[in-house]
Amino acid sequence: MxxxxxxxxxEHDVWATEQMLARCRKLSPEQLDLTTVGTFGTIxxxxxxxxxxxxxxxxxxxxxxxxxxxxxxxxLMLDEIAVHLAHVREGIERLFSGSTLDADRLIPDTxxxxxxxxxxxxxxxxxxxxxxxxxxxxxHRSHINTILATHGLETVDLQVWPYAMELGASREAKDK
Amino acid sequence: xxxxLDLVLRHNAWANRYLIEFCARLxxxxxxxxxxxxxxxxSATLQHIVSAEQGYIETLGGEMIGAPVEETVPxxxxxxxxxxxxxxxxxxELASRDDAAREITFDGRRWSAGVxxxxxxxxxxxxxxxxxxxxxxxxxxxxxxxxxxxxxxxxLVRSGS
Numbered sequence: 140m141x142x143x144x145x146x147x148x149x150e151h152d153v154w155a156t157e158q159m160l161a162r163c164r165k166l167s168p169e170q171l172d173l174t175t176v177g178t179f180g181t182i183x184x185x186x187x188x189x190x191x192x193x194x195x196x197x198x199x200x201x202x203x204x205x206x207x208x209x210x211x212x213x214x215l216m217l218d219e220i221a222v223h224l225a226h227v228r229e230g231i232e233r234l235f236s237g238s239t240l241d242a243d244r245l246i247p248d249t250x251x252x253x254x255x256x257x258x259x260x261x262x263x264x265x266x267x268x269x270x271x272x273x274x275x276x277x278x279h280r281s282h283i284n285t286i287l288a289t290h291g292l293e294t295v296d297l298q299v300w301p302y303a304m305e306l307g308a309s310r311e312a313k314d315k
Numbered sequence: 316x317x318x319x320l321d322l323v324l325r326h327n328a329w330a331n332r333y334l335i336e337f338c339a340r341l342x343x344x345x346x347x348x349x350x351x352x353x354x355x356x357x358s359a360t361l362q363h364i365v366s367a368e369q370g371y372i373e374t375l376g377g378e379m380i381g382a383p384v385e386e387t388v389p390x391x392x393x394x395x396x397x398x399x400x401x402x403x404x405x406x407x408e409l410a411s412r413d414d415a416a417r418e419i420t421f422d423g424r425r426w427s428a429g430v431x432x433x434x435x436x437x438x439x440x441x442x443x444x445x446x447x448x449x450x451x452x453x454x455x456x457x458x459x460x461x462x463x464x465x466x467x468x469x470x471l472v473r474s475g476s
Contacts, residue, residue: 147433267322308430
């Protein structure tokens with residue numbers, strides 16, 4: 140399989156956002172609008188920002204994005220975020236379904252600039268949005284955990300360890 | 316062709332160094348600041364990042380880079396910088412010839428090497444985010460350590476016409 144490490148890393152990223160979304164579904168509307176200093180904003184806004192950004196990174200990597208991207212508004216509903224998170228999961232599958240991803244290929248533009256035609260065209264190599272997708276999700280999920288903990292609410296363990304155990308990619312060693 | 320994971324690990328190494336260099340310029344009192352909902356003080360969180368990365372590299376490659384960082388024993392920022400530069404470089408070297416499916420034993424469980432590389436990246440990102448939250452909560456503008464920041468620092472992204 141081409142780029143197995145990177146694919147797994149991105150799959151973990153989606154899994155972690157799904158876990159956070161599931162946690163957020165147990166919060167009240169008032170709790171979803173909690174925040175704390177030093178973070179991005181409210182829980183709701185941060186979760187929407189994670190998924191909207193994922194769509195932007197994948198659109199750039201894939202060179203096409205058929206669905207209208209998630210719009211980052213303060214009153215986003217979790218169901219709407221979930222629909223777009225499913226698009227992100229599908230996008231990752233498409234990204235790794237063909238030949239090996241060439242990290243050094245220059246991407247001249249994003250297809251999503253049609254939604255903001257006055258924005259500048261930014262060129263970047265493939266590895267940049269790929270690395271940013273992973274960094275960005277962890278960064279902002281950490282913000283949500285910080286907000287939850289600050290307000291005495293249960294946080295979520297989103298490390299790779301529980302993900303691996305859920306997949307059966309880790310098991311107790313019988314020998315030494 | 317460069318493997319994409321290679322550059323994810325390069326970003327991780329760069330971000331650790333960049334953040335520790337930034338924090339090394341703060342006064343000693345600032346390093347003891349914290350904010351609710353994070354791991355601990357700035358100093359403790361940075362030590363945890365470095366200590367964990369030493370452990371991951373030892374698990375993957377069988378060698379400890381630098382003297383083990385004990386999270387309860389404060390270490391100077393310049394020492395942390397040297398160690399994290401070494402662990403970052405070693406992670407890149409190991410991943411370049413490693414097999415994602417290679418089985419290793421860690422904490423009494425069997426894992427694939429790919430899981431540990433993924434955890435290196437996740438763990439660094441998570442705790443760097445907490446360091447930035449502490450900085451922001453204490454009125455200090457945190458440095459940009461995203462992949463965008465790395466790409467711009469390395470001159471690898473530019474505006475087109």
